[in-house]
Amino acid sequence: MIKIARLISGTRISQDIKNEITEEVKEMKRTKGIVPGLSVILVGDNPASKVYVRSKQKGCEEVGFKSETIRMDKSAPTEDVLKELDRLNNREDIHGILVQLPLPEQIDKAKVLEAIYPEKDVDGFHPVNIGKLVTQQKCLVPATPLGIIEMLKRENIVIKGKNVTVVGHSEIVGKPVSLLLLNEWATVTICHIETRDLKIHTIDADILIVATGVSYLIKGDMVKEGAVVIDVGINRITKDKANQELLEWRKEDFENKGATLIGDVDFLRVEPKASYISPVPGGVGPMTIAMLLSNTLKAAKNIVGMK
Numbered sequence: 001m002i003k004i005a006r007l008i009s010g011t012r013i014s015q016d017i018k019n020e021i022t023e024e025v026k027e028m029k030r031t032k033g034i035v036p037g038l039s040v041i042l043v044g045d046n047p048a049s050k051v052y053v054r055s056k057q058k059g060c061e062e063v064g065f066k067s068e069t070i071r072m073d074k075s076a077p078t079e080d081v082l083k084e085l086d087r088l089n090n091r092e093d094i095h096g097i098l099v100q101l102p103l104p105e106q107i108d109k110a111k112v113l114e115a116i117y118p119e120k121d122v123d124g125f126h127p128v129n130i131g132k133l134v135t136q137q138k139c140l141v142p143a144t145p146l147g148i149i150e151m152l153k154r155e156n157i158v159i160k161g162k163n164v165t166v167v168g169h170s171e172i173v174g175k176p177v178s179l180l181l182l183n184e185w186a187t188v189t190i191c192h193i194e195t196r197d198l199k200i201h202t203i204d205a206d207i208l209i210v211a212t213g214v215s216y217l218i219k220g221d222m223v224k225e226g227a228v229v230i231d232v233g234i235n236r237i238t239k240d241k242a243n244q245e246l247l248e249w250r251k252e253d254f255e256n257k258g259a260t261l262i263g264d265v266d267f268l269r270v271e272p273k274a275s276y277i278s279p280v281p282g283g284v285g286p287m288t289i290a291m292l293l294s295n296t297l298k299a300a301k302n303i304v305g306m307k
């Protein structure tokens with residue numbers, strides 16, 4: 001008998017979260033006259049960044065936030081970004097600030113991230129927020145890791161005591177999600193590009209989280225029967241790079257757009273073994289936006305002194 005994993009729909013869960021935020025925003029506006037405000041700084045014209053920033057703005061509109069994008073030239077020096085941040089830090093109508101990454105080479109990323117007031121740092125990348133995450137103090141936490149935990153919790157998947165393997169050690173996903181899982185009492189293994197034998201770590205996982213940007217990295221024989229699999233990868237595969245199986249599976253995407261999006265997990269091989277699996281697209285992706293909105297609401301409530 002072939003079992004079929006339960007799909008964890010980030011599209012559905014993120015919509016639930018956005019509906020909850022919309023209600024809270026209405027209430028905040030009615031009782032306090034305050035509308036949460038998010039400002040996004042976009043330096044340069046990286047096409048992927050432009051798409052992400054547009055989805056963030058669209059998310060803000062959906063829940064009734066004020067939002068704005070500040071576009072800066074790709075040759076802008078660090079000082080110009082710092083000046084802009086200083087202005088935003090001091091604006092009363094802006095509760096959340098984020099600088100879209102990656103930044104052009106000439107910009108000192110560490111300096112920029114440290115210049116955002118930790119209270120407005122809705123990406124959770126400021127060293128103060130990272131330090132608070134390590135020491136389990138209240139803080140703003142990066143959106144994608146927060147989205148992964150939220151997906152597990154809303155599907156009633158127990159984390160405490162589980163063996164969790166995280167593949168990928170990035171500052172945006174791998175490291176913070178590992179800390180969050182540890183704070184939830186999971187036994188966490190972190191794998192990365194120098195891990196010698198990936199399979200011995202993935203096969204042992206009750207929950208497997210993959211965030212590497214390498215398509216087909218996780219094959220069917222690397223996953224334990226009944227595991228929960230969260231695929232954070234977003235890889236755009238054009239028609240000329242697709243194998244026959246993908247061309248047939250995503251026929252419509254290739255016909256309409258000439259490309260498709262897949263994760264880091266060989267979905268068709270892994271899905272029959274998993275108990276739960278998050279798809280790409282429609283899994284972690286939409287959760288990131290929902291949790292960014294949740295962070296902005298949280299920042300606004302903190303700043304205006306609401307619980």
Ligand code: GUN
Nearest residue numbers: 098099100101102123172
């Ligand atoms: N680039 C890719 N992911 C992210 C993110 O979560 N935040 C920001 N600011 N930039 C990114």
